[in-house]
Amino acid sequence: MGNFTVTIRKKARYVDPGLCNACAECAKVCPVVTPDEYQMGLSSRRAIYIPFPQAVPSSYVLDMEHCLGNNPVACGKCAEACEKKAISFDDRDQIVTREVGTVVVAIGAEVYDPTEMDDYGYTRFENVITSMEFERLICAGGPTEGHFVRPSDQRQPKRIGFVQCVGSRNPRMGRPWCSNICCMNTVKDTLLLADHYPDTRSVVFYQDIRAFGKSFEDMFQRSKEAGVRYVRGLPGEIHEDPRTHHLIVTVENTTSGKLERHELDMVVLSVGLQPPADLRKISSLLTLSKTSDGFFMEAHPKLRPVDAPTRGVYFAGMCESPKDIKDSVCQAGAAASRAGALLNAGKVTIEAITSRIDEAACTSCGVCVRVCPFGAIQWTKGTPAVVVEAMCAGCGSCAAQCKPGAITMRHFTDEQIVAQVRATLAQRPEEKVFVFACNWCSYAGADMAGISRMQYPASNRVVRTMCSARVSEEMVLEAFRCGAPVVLVSGCHYADCHYINANRQTVKRVQSMWAKLEKAGVRPERLQLEWISAAEGQKFAKVMRQLDELRRTVTPEEIERSRKAFKPKVRRAAAEAATAAPVPGTAT
């Protein structure tokens, strides 16, 4: 945190932006013609070009991939035409290194490519276009200078259909998320068409129109008042009349329950958004986590929506989730403020609960490095691991996984937790359901059940750990040794984990423990796992009722068997701790 070394590749432009005055003489003489990416390939550009009209700096750049060659110079016409002598074929990529305090990740999102959805004929029919292509065609700066024409005959279309949710909200395709912006983008497009060409007739095929933002409902109503027809139902297939190139759309109108057939001049596929291809690379560089949709996961969905779980890293824009311009600007402002606050703080307070590695006890196995979600443990093969305390958030995943017991969590030591287990189960353990609850969600869920006066059996005994990943195998086995009939390990839901993804370690550990219990002749069902959020008091009460029922089925013989099945493990570190001085900063 506050100490990033960033290596940047500054790509060669081949044109000095300080000299170039964007006179366009170079582009006039360039013989290379290639599709213009900014215009979605609907028009062409030269090999020397300005990427888009608002580009900063407003300077030409040479696309060396398409240029006829600089070594040897095969063409060189642009350099000859340039009066300012701004073009240099000898320009090379530069590697720039910067020391920075914070990083704002704003790598954006990608637009879904509908090529794979053959039902809509995007690759087969010229008059099926995407919403991005529509955007270029209706734009005054676009290839047709704002004259909206259909690609097959360059005539103005009169009947236009919009198909929503193309590449969004489709679990069958593995794309279950809503892309957030497409509904209002289509509403805006229909209003543009109604404004520019009052004689056009637009039909929108949709699942749901999500007009949730400020003034969005008003805009949606205006679109309806302008004569746009909204048909609830997505087309199954699109066919083309080969003679006229008109498109035949068959759709089940789920409101009326009738099958409708629409003949249209043009169809616009309202394409969704997806995480960018290089998200995985940035994610591993900055130890960031992803949601199940593949976008970046924030530190907390409600309380820290612009912070990354890695301290000193912030999110802005679509890489965190699909959002419109207004939300992106809001998030960018918030990210800049959060970054500024950290940079101006001068001092950073680290967590009180961090892990500490006893070098003498460490066997240099490197397991702790693999399970640390924050990348806070430094280790090279053959040497003891070292914790970077400024990066450690204190989940305890490493301590729970450390077989030799070389890791101590300050204020949450193994000895403290085991002592709580023993004390809790010291008397009449057979009447108790033993619960390990994480500090952030499950413990708060139990609190919620309490303050909401929910009724559940009084048999549960809760011991709190910072994260469910802190609960080691030894702690669970100790509960069984003390005679617990049922043990529950509970933590935050996947999306809510306060330690990036530490609770995935909990799952792995519980999975292996089920096998271990079974092998030892102990009913594995006696160990349960639940994700309970702070708002789920009701779920906590329900789970407690179920576990109390389970407790009643556990016989004294079963309890006796599990008491004896697992021998206590004498850890080197624990044995030493009994004779050595207490760990500084811990209270035992």
Add this chain to the structure above:
Amino acid sequence: MTATLERFRCMACGHEFQEVVQEDEDKERTCPRCRSNSIRKLKKAAEPAE
């Protein structure tokens, strides 16, 4: 990305079910019958000998 068909057992209600699991999937698993999160991944059945 590869996907495999995996077998699971709910440790709360005993319900056994199958789900397609993507290679790098990071998904919270829930029992389709009782909504419990105590889901045990079962070992794959041995391939029948040719």
